[in-house]
Amino acid sequence: MARIAVIGAGMGAMAAAARLAVAGHRVAVYERTETYGGAVRRFERDGFAFDTGPGLLTLPAVYRDLFVKTGKEPLEDRVELVQVDPAARHVFADGTDVSLPNASRAGVVAALDEALGGGAGERWGDFLVRARETWDRTRRPLLEEPLWPNWQVLEGKEPYPGVPYKRFLRTRRALRLHEIGDRELHDPRLAALLADCALAYGVDPGTAPASAAVLPYMEHAFGTWYVRGGVRELARAVYERCLERRVEFAFGAEVTRVLEAGGRAAGVELADGTAAEADFVVGTGPWRLGGMLPSRDLYGAGDVPAEREDRYPGRVVVCLALRGAREPGAVHRTVVHAADGEGDLDLFRHGVPPELPTVLVDRPDDPALRPGPDHESVVLTATVPAATEYDWAAPGAAAAFADRMAAAAERAVPGLRERLLWREIRTPLDTERETGAKGGAVPPPALAAPEGVLHPANATAMPGLFAAGGWSHPGGGLPHAGMSGALVAGLIVEGPEFRGSR
Structure with a gap:
């Protein structure tokens, strides 16, 4: 039985902790804040409750596998998963409105054909077939x-099988996401549908590789799911599974240094000067983890580098407490597309929040999130520059941007302004405080291709030291964080020969 110290109680870290405890190891988690879950948080006030991190779950199989591998009770015995249908309603800049069924290619094709016309559904359906090849x-x-x-081979050939087209007497294929929109979808609304999916993951839709097509494909193929009571309930379930497997948690315990002995990780040192010995250490984001090893490099010269976290954007989340019941027929998620797609790109080009942002509007029909049937809990989310690029603490900056988000959301929520009781604004500064990520940035998932996104490996250059969570392979998002925990556990239990789940 090995002693294992885990830095942080995010979803990837807890997934690793539960699996390692089941394998017979003694696991202790050190979390600098007072709660678990990382970015999967909840804000509560006056009987209202809001998810301030992810609002929906894709690829629930990742967490089903976690619960199968760590105990007899399946995930569905701990949380209630509800498949959201429609998957989302989309309100485009020209006023076109379409609701897309969940996990139904035929239904999506029919809905797009009816709303957009001109064979739009067929073109989107053909795109999904090619996206499946990428997946x-x-x-x-x-x-x-x-x-x-x-790993350099993943930065070689673009895996998306783009449709050939002629340009300057040469045959070309889409290498970037915007080329798919221009050359294959032939409709600015379909192009917006594709680009804004990438934007929601924190991926620049202006420079994203064509392989980012896997992002809408995952949501289409595996569906989008809501966790009854809020996605925070999933974090609670994983935390409780850890406790049942005798994982120890220390909250308010900030790790400042990784201890080294004999050339390998030997434990952690806390901010109060106390030390905890360990045979293995599972760390947090590689960029921050490197700061705990000032005397040596975390990765070798041939490894994926641990880049600064704040090169990626963050999110502004606005929690709205509304009087009045949710109207009949309201959908769970609405995407209000920006009138000016170029504005969304400015946050990547110049670090400027978009004047007219694309806004996700989540309106869960869940009694657990409201004080009574005559109220509604609504969450607005927009992708924005990290706090190191834009001063979210400047007087009025957050409030002004929240006003613009609410103005967009009025296209999805009837009478929003008149119904508002109060609001809570959360910026990248809150994300940084809760997760430690530089500037409150949010990690994107890994994407192959020459212009793709790869994150550092879970095994580091120091023997016995591993990295889990969204800033490590395979990147951000709930399913990816869960898989990072599975990969770390496999590497510790089985050693370097571990080749992944089967």
């Missing part, structure tokens, strides 16, 4: 396996 080519190396030693 099939990248699923194992980018989600289910430790990062390959020859």
Whole structure:
């Protein structure tokens, strides 16, 4: 039985802790804040409750597998999963409105044909077929396996099988996401549908590789799910599973240094000067983890570098407490697309919040989130520059941007302004405080291709030291964080020969 110290109680870290405890190891988690879950948080006031992190779950199989591998009770015995239908309503800049069924290609094609006309549904359906090929080519190396030693091959050929087209007497294929929109979808609304899906994951839709097509494909193929009571309930379930497997948690315990002995990780030192010995250490984001090892490099010269976290954007979340019941027929999620798509790109180009942002509007029909049937809990989310690029603490900055988000949301929530009781605004500064991520940035998922996104491997250059969570392979998002925990546990239990889940 090995002693294992885990830094942080995020979803990836807890997934690793539960699996390692079941394997017979003694696991202790050190969390600098007073609660678990990382970015999966909840804000409560006056009987209202709001998810301030992810609002929906994709690929629930990742957490089903976690519960199967760590105990007899399946995930559905701990939380109630509800498949959201429609998956989302989309309100485009020109006023077009379409609701897309959940996990139904035929239904999506029919809905788009009816709303957009001109064979739009067929073109989107054909795109999803090509996106599936991208998923099939990248699923194992980018989600289910430790990062390959020859990871450079993932930065080689673009895995998306773009439709050939002629340009300057040469045959070309889409290498970037915007080229798919321009050359294959032939409708600015379909292009917005594609680009804004990437934007929601914190991926620049202006420069994203064509392989980002896997992001809408995942949501289409595996559905989007709501956790009754809020996604925070999933974090609670994972935390309780850890406790049942005798994982020890220390909250308010900030790790400041990784201890080293004999050339390998030997434990952690806390801010109060106390030390905890360990045979293995599971760390948090590699960029921050490197600061706990000032005397040596965390990764070798040939590894994926641990880049600054704040090179990626963050999110503004606005929690709205509304009087009045949710109207009949309201959908769970509405995407209000920006009138000016170029504005959304300014946050990547210049670090400027968009004047007219694309806004996700979540309106869960869940009595657990409201004080009574005559009230409604609504969450607005927009992708924005990290706090190191934009001063979210400047007087009026957050409130002014929240006003613009609410103005967009009025297209999805009837009478929003008149119904508002109060609001809570959360910026990247709150994300940084809760997760420690520089500037409150949110990690994107890994994407293959020459212009893709890869995160550092879970195994580091120091023996016995591993990294889990969204800033490590395979990147951000609830399913990816859960898989990072599975990969770390496999590497510790089975050693370097571990090749991933089967």
